[in-house]
Amino acid sequence: MSKKIGILTSGGDCAGLNTVIRAVTLRAVNKYNWQVYGIKDGTLGLMTDPLNIIELKPTDFDGNLMRMGGTFLGSNNKGNPFNSDISDQIIDSFKKIKLDALIGIGGDGSMKILQALTKKGRINFVGIPKTIDNDVKENELSIGYDTAVDIATNALDMLQPTAASHRRAMILEVMGRDAGHIALNAGIAGGADVILIPEIPYSLKSISRHIEKIRSTGRNHALVVVAESVRKEDGSRVTVKFVDGEVRLGGIGAYIGDEIYKSTEAETRVTVLGHVQRGAPPTHRDRLIASAFGVYAVDLVAKEKFNRIVVWQNRGVTDIDLDSIAGKSKTISKNDPLIKVAEGLGIYVGEL
Ligand code: F6P
Secondary structure (H helix, E strand, O other), X not given: OOOEEEEEEOOOOOOOHHHHHHHHHHHXXXXXXXXXXXXXXXXXXXXXXXXXXXXXXXXXXXXXXXXXXXXXXXXXXOOOOOOOOOHHHHXXXXXXOOOOEEEEEEOHHHHHHHHHHHHHOOOOEEEEEEOOOOOEOOOOOOEOHHHHHHHHHHHHHXXXXXXXXXXXXXXXXXXXXXXXXXXXXXXXXXXXXXXXXXXXXXXXXXXXXXXXXXXHOOOOOEXXXXXXXXXXXXXXXXXXXXXXXXXXXXOHHHHHHHHHHHHHOOEEEEEEOOOHHHHOOOOHHHHHHHHHHHHHHHHHHHOOOOOEEEEEEOOEEEEEEHHHHOOOEOOOOOXXXXXXXXXXXXXXXXXX
């Protein structure tokens, strides 16, 4: 039976979104002969008059779209429709276009909102996880994460030579919200000496001792990676407030840099990597999981299996109940195998 499905990208963008939109469109049109509607700017596209939606065709992807960062549908990571109670308007718009199902691509925050919206409006929903933070529970890989780690690793590759030239300790602040996946993975891959993640407490004294030890071996420089949500030693968060009132994590690198400078007299410089972690062309791995997730999500709609999220487990795609991950997020424990690897390499990863 012919179906009409909607697709939207929600939350912070990342690499691989255009790839997954392509996969959904190719599978839905070529295999099932369905119509696919792209909803622009997350749920904002359902709040305009006329609605901001476009029909997607496989030929839309004949060019280089799947290779490009960002999302050509646009996204939105501000506000929660339930706070201002515009949820009814979004649900009405959804019904107006008579969609049989919605495929929502988002991180854990967006998934929670989309799930609540679709439950309230009795809309058939399938979720696809994307987030550079890689913090979706029960899911080994989210779309966009691999590219972000690659960018952060490349940044360390470029910081090391200049650190050595100037005998400096270079601090690299990376994104990741409340999880340290990007910092830990890029830190190991990029040869960091210190990796600070929000899940493991650290001591400034131990960091200085570690840098002194490196100096005593004759090495004149060091690389420090710090995740954006690491707190100051006194437990306070470091954030940035923008003119529109939005608050985001950011600035912990400067604090760590100053403290290292003061205690070791090693000259420090700080690089805040920011949104370059999100806008790059997707790596082959992100393209692969995006393609696999897209095909699988459409097949779930065909089987009328709803309120599910597709996940990557044991080198393949499967699906789980969205309710089973609600309100949970995947962070790093002290027993994580990669913490053992970091320790084995002599990297300071906090007070274990
Ligand atoms: O969740 C993705 C993410 O990139 C986080 O790592 C980061 O804290 C946040 O979004 C930045 O948000 P914005 O794009 O609003 O600055």
